[in-house]
Amino acid sequence: MNTAVDILQKYWKHDAFRSPQEEIIASVLEGKDTLALMPTGGGKSICFQVPAMMQEGICLVISPLIALMRDQVQNLQNKGIKAIALTGGIHQDEIIDLLDNCQFGNYKFLYLSPERLQNDWILERIKNLPINLIAIDEAHCVSQWGHDFRPAYLKIAKLKEYFPKVPFLALTASATPRVKEDIILQLQLDNPQTFSKSFYRDNIAYMVFETEDKLNLLQQILHKNSQSSIIYVTNRKACSDTVYQLENLGFKATYYHGGLSYKDKENHMKLWMEEKVQVMVATNAFGMGIDKANVKTIIHLHLPQNLENYYQESGRAGRNGDKAFAVILNNPSDILHAEAQFISVLPDKAFLNLVFTKLCNYFKIAYGEGIDEQFSFNLNQFCGKYNFPILKTYNALQFLDRQGVITLSQEFSEKISIQFIIPSKEVIRYMSLNPNDEEILLTLLRTYPGIYDMQTPFNPQIIAKKSNSTENTVLSLLQKLKEKDIIEMISKNNDATITFNEIREDEHTINRISKHLIAQNKLKVEQLQAVLYYCKDTKTCKNKLLMRYFGETLKKDCGICSHCISKTKKTTKTSEISEKIIELLKIQDFNSRDIQKLSKFPKDDVIFALQNLLENDTISIKSNNLYSLK
Incomplete structure (x- = not known):
């Protein structure tokens, strides 16, 4: 029998595993339920693909990300490994053919979304497959405390009844301690082996800079670090606008967002991957399955929605081990912009009900009908017809998608x-x-x-x-x-396709899922507050703040983040000012105003240096407010 390393060498052309991949694989091969918390770029897919190849049967992979499923299936097929994905938009007769292939065609991997498990006939077919491992990717989606909760994930635990001896492997790149406990509970993991790779990246300098002129600072950063960069923005228009501004400054740049055609995505990606452009400007649609080792700088031009997303996006820098930078450019108006972008556009129950009802009317779906029907969908046209705000409507549709009521394909x-x-x-x-x-x-x-x-x-x-x-x-x-x-x-x-996964029941449907809406809206507010705290806190190492959020304790300051650098600069400056003050006080006693005037240093810096000298007992202050050497 081939060993795990044999399989790794044969199909992935690597000679050794990264920690803790080998330990996770060993746990799975021993038939144990396993929870793996591995940061972005940690090689999660290897942890289920290798053990699945070592055993007879097929690995069932449950994932919410259509693009990632397609990407992984394509990569496996390129290696000569038989894999299938049941993505949205496939008709029932085609699904039957695909499942027949799984049962009789010696396939090794079946990828599907959790919503597929809600179809009883699909579940019946899966029960008859020779499953050797059940891998749950993006496992934080099972937790209501996760940043992307999908109730369909709660159905996964039912597979325990049909496959009691098949190990579950739950994988996630971003889980707080509360989410980790919830994953174990909701997936009914049996005394799971837990593997956590530290979230600490010692080669990434996390930076937050407040500036009124973002473009000027952006120009300085990209000139100083001329290697591959990604700039994240919050909308499609900002993608093209930022590329236009960068090209006027002499930088080679391209962009990527969910509204591009498949061909354009491929072309823009190729330009960046082949180093023909320095900068990729993108929305958060960019990044899944992207593994470019030499990305030097990740810049967030706007505040991220939560620290989970920020950590994953910033983690695409420095995968070759070289020093890299993760930068947030921030100004006071960004807080208002973020609240408008992420909080004020959250749909309440009444608006969600209105959108769902109008959506059914739009496609002429009668009450009690509509299941498995699929339609082409243009968001702007829909919002224009009913005079709905676009962003709030989009969030309502996304929520309905995550609840499994509809499937919204956002790929062009x-x-x-x-x-x-x-x-x-x-x-x-x-x-x-x-x-x-x-x-x-x-x-x-x-x-x-x-x-x-x-x-x-x-x-x-x-x-x-x-x-x-x-x-x-x-x-x-x-x-x-x-x-x-x-x-x-x-x-x-x-622009998109919408598939209805349930019959139309209007308020009945919305009442059933509204409790999740209230909880998720509350969570999104808390998550944005955590981002604002991360940006505003000027007294704590940025790496410490991030690690604390993910339940880790960093004993020492990282030494390379914006806080640590500013502290070092401040110490150097204070030392220089202190020396100047001592020189002046050797001549005669002075008050603080005269010291500031003669030294030509800023007032606040002089006061800070004077306080340090007083605390160290180097100088004293007399009753007439004159400073004197001791």
């Missing part, structure tokens, strides 16, 4: 429909003349029998899998058929 997608416009006998003739295209065409005809009669939406991923081809090959063939006037192909871009 291209919906393709095709129809054959030549007779079937001509299609058969084409296949006989082009045998390389035959398998894909036969798969297409078997999967979509009505494709001669009407424009038929189709899924290139499904056709690629069924025909043992790739998605790019399928799309290239379709383009060729279109150019030869064999098919008519229509591509339509959508």
Whole structure:
């Protein structure tokens, strides 16, 4: 039998594990429930992928992140490992085919969202699979105290009934002590082995700078550190605006947000990954699955929503071990901006009910219907029709998504429909003349029998899998058929898609989930307060503040954060001023005003130095307020 290191070397081309990967894998292989808290970039996926490859059967991976699921499945497939993801927008007959593949096709990984477990028939199919490990990624989502609580995660514990001897591996990159306890409780982990990699990153200098002129300071930072950088902003417009400003200053920059097409995302990413641009300006849609080792600087141009997100985003710097910087640029108006961005736009129960009702009306869904129906969705058009505020509506939809009521795909997608416009006998003739295209065409005809009669939406991923081809090959063939006037192909871009996961019950639905809304709104206020405290506190090491938030104690100041640097500078300056004061007092006694005038140092700095000299018994102050050497 291959060892864990053998598997690591064969598929991942690494010679050794990072701590505590090997210990986590050993725990899983011993059949123990395991909780792993590993910061961003710690290599969480290795912890379930390696042990799954060492055993017979299939690993069930539960994750809320569609983009990350697709990314991991693609990476596994590139390594020759059979993996499948049941993402949103796949019709029931296609899901049946995919699950058949899992059962009979020797697949090693099945990725799905927790919401899929709410479908009884999917759960029944999963119960019959040879599951060897259940990995729960982003496990903090199971806790109401987590920054991304999803009630669908509460259903995961039910899998314990069907797989009592299969170990659970819960993974998260950001969990406070309260969340950690809740994960164990809600997932019903049985006496779990717990592994925590310290959140402390000794090579990252956490900086907070107050400035009225952010662009000027940004320019200085990027000139001083000319390696790869990421600038995080809070909205799409700020992405393009910031790139425009940086390019005018002579920097090479590009941007990334959820509204870009897949092709544009790939192109912009490639520019940055290949060092053709220095700066990536992005919303928090950027980062999942990105592993660029030499990122020198992460800059938050606006205040982050919570310290969990900030820690994950800043943790994308310095993965090569070199010194790196995580910077927040802050000014007094940012607090008002953050409260407007994150707090005032939180939907209450009444607004949530209104949005859900109008959403159902918008798509003409009758009461008691709508389950599994999917629609193209444009947020601006929807808000314009009902005169809703965009950000507050978006937050309401996101909440409905997290509660599993709907699935909101925020990825810019291209919906393709095709129809054959030549007779079937001509299609058969084409296949006989082009045998390389035959398998894909036969798969297409078997999967979509009505494709001669009407424009038929189709899924290139499904056709690629069924025909043992790739998605790019399928799309290239379709383009060729279109150019030869064999098919008519229509591509339509959508901002998003919405899938209804439940029947329409209006207030019934909202009443059931409103308690979570109240709790989450309260939590978001507390989390923003923690960010504001982190930025405002000028007396504590920034690394200490972060570690304290995540339940760790840092005994010594880090020595490299903005607080520690300012303290060092202040000590140096105080020493210089003290020497000047002593020189002056050797000549004669002076009051503080004269000392400040003669030394030419700022008044506050002189007073601070005088207090230090008094405390150290170097000088004394007379009754006439004159300072004198002792």
